[in-house]
Amino acid sequence: MRTVVTGGAGFVGSHLCESLLARGDVVVCIDDLSTGRPANIGHLLDDPAFTFVEADVSASLDIEGDVDVVAHLASPASPPDYHRRPLQTLAVGSRGTENGLRLAQRTGARFLLASTSEVYGDPLVHPQPEDYWGNVNPIGPRSVYDEAKRFAEALTTAYRNQLGVDTAIVRIFNTYGPRMRPHDGRVVTNFIAQALNDDPLTIYGDGSQTRSFCYIDDLVRGLVAMIDSTEPGPINLGNPVERSVAELAELVLRLTGSRSSLEYHDLPLDDPTRRRPVITRAGELLGWEPETSAEDGLARTVAYFRRRLDEVTAARAE
Ligand code: NAD
Ligand code: UDP
Numbered sequence: 001m002r003t004v005v006t007g008g009a010g011f012v013g014s015h016l017c018e019s020l021l022a023r024g025d026v027v028v029c030i031d032d033l034s035t036g037r038p039a040n041i042g043h044l045l046d047d048p049a050f051t052f053v054e055a056d057v058s059a060s061l062d063i064e065g066d067v068d069v070v071a072h073l074a075s076p077a078s079p080p081d082y083h084r085r086p087l088q089t090l091a092v093g094s095r096g097t098e099n100g101l102r103l104a105q106r107t108g109a110r111f112l113l114a115s116t117s118e119v120y121g122d123p124l125v126h127p128q129p130e131d132y133w134g135n136v137n138p139i140g141p142r143s144v145y146d147e148a149k150r151f152a153e154a155l156t157t158a159y160r161n162q163l164g165v166d167t168a169i170v171r172i173f174n175t176y177g178p179r180m181r182p183h184d185g186r187v188v189t190n191f192i193a194q195a196l197n198d199d200p201l202t203i204y205g206d207g208s209q210t211r212s213f214c215y216i217d218d219l220v221r222g223l224v225a226m227i228d229s230t231e232p233g234p235i236n237l238g239n240p241v242e243r244s245v246a247e248l249a250e251l252v253l254r255l256t257g258s259r260s261s262l263e264y265h266d267l268p269l270d271d272p273t274r275r276r277p278v279i280t281r282a283g284e285l286l287g288w289e290p291e292t293s294a295e296d297g298l299a300r301t302v303a304y305f306r307r308r309l310d311e312v313t314a315a316r317a318e
Pocket of ligand 1: 006078173
């Protein structure tokens with residue numbers, strides 16, 4: 001199997017590349033390094049089955065030779081990242097997705113779209129099954145991400161229906177783990193970095209909003225199962241254990257043994273109040289369910305962050 005992974009130097013993408021290489025696939029990773037890091041794939045560069053191409057997939061995506069799978073993960077994912085790059089976010093969800101679909105059409109490859117729970121917006125149905133259409137503000141601060149992914153789903157569906165491309169859509173719910181950037185602005189990274197520095201944990205709003213956090217290894221198993229299946233999706237991939245942001249803060253404080261205080265900030269506009277996946281489809285169609293508890297997954301992430309923050313501190317001191 002030869003798989004093209006767009007966004008392969010990012011958090012999720014680098015773990016997917018690693019998992020595909022481990023089972024003997026050939027991987028071409030394409031990334032413009034806008035939010036990814038070379039260090040995420042540094043350990044893969046000596047593997048002859050791995051190629052890294054630095055490129056913007058919104059501009060073009062031409063790969064020579066046979067391709068079996070195009071896994072399209074390229075897109076900023078953290079709210080501060082997509083707020084900083086609104087036009088690039090819309091471009092990679094639209095033009096970038098179409099470039100990936102065209103590559104799949106030309107080569108006869110299976111196309112996997114990494115969509116998101118954000119297509120459900122601030123959901124009026126709870127928990128969220130795949131047949132819920134969502135509640136998204138098309139001109140709100142999150143719309144560049146949410147609507148780009150909704151368009152990407154529509155485009156992917158049209159390429160399947162009109163042109164017969166073998167497509168797959170997964171809707172990924174909040175996922176965390178090693179290789180997230182300590183300062184990427186997402187809640188898990190913020191809380192862990194703040195706790196390790198004994199800085200106040202920044203809770204937006206009153207902390208009662210909920211999310212369901214999935215550990216990266218569980219997600220990657222789901223992505224690979226979807227690649228290997230013939231299912232079109234959409235299929236939710238996420239951990240159905242739901243907790244409030246305030247509960248997450250308490251858990252991070254306990255796992256780090258931190259003395260940090262809690263600091264309350266304004267809730268960002270259109271911040272979804274609750275989110276939990278229905279994962280019946282993933283179970284029935286892919287035989288998938290998450291296995292890692294939040295305690296285990298967060299402990300592994302904290303260990304990674306301790307190493308990374310030491311590196312960052314050492315680099316600053318040089
Ligand atoms: P990330 O920011 O770590 O990774 C995204 C990668 O895409 C980065 O390496 C970035 O440099 C690259 N990229 C962005 N625009 C590009 C372009 N135009 N051309 C080439 N490369 C480009 O984020 P992540 O958390 O790893 O997310 C990966 C994918 O999974 C995204 O599509 C995201 O929407 C989706 N997703 C992630 C989560 C999550 O909780 N992590 C949840 C839902 C969906
Ligand atoms: N959040 C928070 N403090 C932070 C960062 C985020 O309270 O330092 C909240 C944010 O408002 C949201 C939740 O945590 O309600 C998850 O935010 P994240 O950016 O990780 O993911 P998303 O909102 O995209 O699900």
